[in-house]
Amino acid sequence: MRSNGGKERKxxxxxxxxxxxxxxxxxxxxxxxxxxxxxIGIGFDPGQKPGTxxxxxxxxxxxxxxxxxxxxxxxxxxxxxxxxxxxYEKVYKISSRMPFMGSLKVVVIGxxxxxxxxxxxLDFVQRFSEFRRSMYIVIAKGKAQNLLDLKxxxxxxxxxxxxxxxxxxxxxxTFPTVRLGHYLTxxxxxxxxxxxxxxxxxxxxxxxxxxxxxxxxxxxxxxxxGVLRGDHLVxxxxxxxxxxxxxxxxxxxxxxINTVGIGESKxxxxxxxxxxxxxxxxPDKDGTIELRYxxxxxxxxxxxxxxxxxxxxxxWVDLMKEAEKSFAKEIEKExxxxxxxxxxxGLDFLGIGRHIEQKNxxxxxxxxxxxxxxxxxxxxxxxxxxxxxxxxxxSNSVTTNSTGEGEE
Numbered sequence: 176m177r178s179n180g181g182k183e184r185k186x187x188x189x190x191x192x193x194x195x196x197x198x199x200x201x202x203x204x205x206x207x208x209x210x211x212x213x214x215i216g217i218g219f220d221p222g223q224k225p226g227t228x229x230x231x232x233x234x235x236x237x238x239x240x241x242x243x244x245x246x247x248x249x250x251x252x253x254x255x256x257x258x259x260x261x262x263y264e265k266v267y268k269i270s271s272r273m274p275f276m277g278s279l280k281v282v283v284i285g286x287x288x289x290x291x292x293x294x295x296x297l298d299f300v301q302r303f304s305e306f307r308r309s310m311y312i313v314i315a316k317g318k319a320q321n322l323l324d325l326k327x328x329x330x331x332x333x334x335x336x337x338x339x340x341x342x343x344x345x346x347x348x349t350f351p352t353v354r355l356g357h358y359l360t361x362x363x364x365x366x367x368x369x370x371x372x373x374x375x376x377x378x379x380x381x382x383x384x385x386x387x388x389x390x391x392x393x394x395x396x397x398x399x400x401g402v403l404r405g406d407h408l409v410x411x412x413x414x415x416x417x418x419x420x421x422x423x424x425x426x427x428x429x430x431x432i433n434t435v436g437i438g439e440s441k442x443x444x445x446x447x448x449x450x451x452x453x454x455x456x457x458p459d460k461d462g463t464i465e466l467r468y469x470x471x472x473x474x475x476x477x478x479x480x481x482x483x484x485x486x487x488x489x490x491w492v493d494l495m496k497e498a499e500k501s502f503a504k505e506i507e508k509e510x511x512x513x514x515x516x517x518x519x520x521g522l523d524f525l526g527i528g529r530h531i532e533q534k535n536x537x538x539x540x541x542x543x544x545x546x547x548x549x550x551x552x553x554x555x556x557x558x559x560x561x562x563x564x565x566x567x568x569x570s571n572s573v574t575t576n577s578t579g580e581g582e583e
Contacts, residue, residue: 212236212250212272216334218319219296220285222255228288228296230254230262231320233334234274251332253320259299276305280338282312282355283374285319289401289408297406301359308356311341314401314408316375325376328392337374340397345428348421348448349414350397362405366546367529368522370420373399373411402516402524410520412513419513422470422506423525423557425453432474434501444498445478449564457534464538465554466527468510474502475565495563503559510557521547527555 218231234250250270256262266274282300284293300306315322325333341352350372361369377394379386386394400417401408412420421427430448451472458465476498486494517525528546532539542549 211275212270213278214274214276215278215332216281216283216323216337217259217279217300218283218285218315218323219288219293220318220320221287221291222257224255227255227257228262229285229318229320230256230259231283231323232262232266232274233323233332234266234270234272235278235332235335236272251323253324259296276303277307279306279310281334281341282310283315283319283322283334283337284312284371285315286317286408288319289314289371289403292405292407294406297355301355306355308354308359310355311338312353312355312358312371313337313341313374313397314371316373316411322374322376322395325395326392328386328390328394330392333395336395337397340374340395341372344397348427348430349418350400351417351421351424351426364529366523366532366543367526368409368520368524369403369405370400370412370524371403372397372417373401402520402522404522409522410516412516415509416512416516419509419511420525422451422453422510423468423513425451427451427453427472432502432505433478434498434505442482442494442497443478443480444476444501445480446474446476446498446502446563449473449475455530455534457531459535459538463554464531464535465556466530468555468557470506470510470557470559472502472506472559472561473564474499474561476563479566491566495566498566499561499563502561502563506559506561507557510559514555514557518551521550523547523550527553 212234214232215235216231216233218229218233220229220231222228231251231253234252236250252266252269254262254265256265263274282297284296288296300310301308323333327333327336329336331339344350344352351370353369353371358369358371361367374395374397377384377396384394398414398417400412400420402410402412418430427448428450430451432446432448434444451470454469456467456469458467476495479494479498482494513525517523517527523529523546527550528539528543532543
């Protein structure tokens with residue numbers, strides 16, 4: 176009797192499992208990887224016809240014959256269409272693989288499209304479920320189509336090269352990293368103007384850069400940033416103005432920095448930032464509200480240029496104090512340039528209004544409705560403290576008849 180009961184229970188369990196399997200959905204809507212073309216980058220420019228865009232899609236096609244997953248062939252299409260979906264359809268018709276949107280890394284907004292406004296373009300990017308808000312957004316200096324069509328000397332797809340540049344950006348901290356989610360968040364604050372990094376191609380000889388190693392193609396760089404009112408590009412920041420923004424936004428992780436000689440010695444210094452912290456206060460002094468930035472930076476000195484004589488230990492200590500002042504002056508200059516630009520544009524890309532709201536919400540309520548007018552004369556000060564943590568392996572220059580390396 177017991178053995179029969181055990182068999183019945185086992186049979187009942189098997190039937191239940193079979194029934195469960197019948198109700199599972201499975202992978203009925205699956206798409207094989209071999210049938211997909213991963214979308215790496217997408218660019219937007221104004222079209223020739225009114226109400227249209229030139230939408231450039233950069234797809235990656237994995238190479239055959241045992242190549243690694245990193246080896247891809249370039250399949251870039253530029254389509255004039257009235258919507259992203261129309262462009263998607265046209266590309267799908269001529270491509271042997273279905274474009275897969277979930278792999279998108281970079282959205283490139285052409286300069287003219289950015290000036291005209293691109294909220295309709297981004298609607299599809301933020302609405303379609305396959306897209307992720309972690310994708311990067313950049314502005315192309317010129318046309319996005321031309322940038323994505325570039326042949327680079329390193330053989331990479333331009334979209335992948337832009338992505339790699341951005342992800343290595345903290346090593347220099349000279350431009351902001353902007354993802355779709357961050358841009359939309361800033362846009363929602365209303366008082367803060369969005370800022371997006373600018374990408375451009377570099378030919379040999381541009382900006383003092385020359386290259387010749389037998390490889391055909393060009394290079395790209397990310398330098399400067401665009402300031403927007405909503406989704407409209409208003410102006411471009413210079414490299415120094417963008418660096419000032421990075422200091423004030425507490426976004427400097429590492430930096431290479433050079434100074435212009437000050438004081439009697441006229442010695443120049445080159446160094447790198449080890450770490451940096453920016454804090455702010457919003458004091459109220461007799462009814463006068465102001466914003467005070469406090470930047471504390473640790474720097475190691477890598478170069479001392481213009482040193483004419485051998486220094487004693489005391490003189491070297493004094494020189495390093497001079498270096499601290501010199502580095503602080505350079506940082507202050509970059510910050511002041513950024514603040515000056517904010518005043519000129521009347522756009523709060525530095526987020527000063529956000530700081531005021533956090534520290535003094537009562538005062539913010541009185542100025543938020545006319546904040547753009549208030550920016551021009553709102554008092555802002557910057558105080559920079561630099562500490563030299565290391566001055567290299569020698570306390571003198573090779574031209575000063577130093578008695579030996581490693582003297583401190």
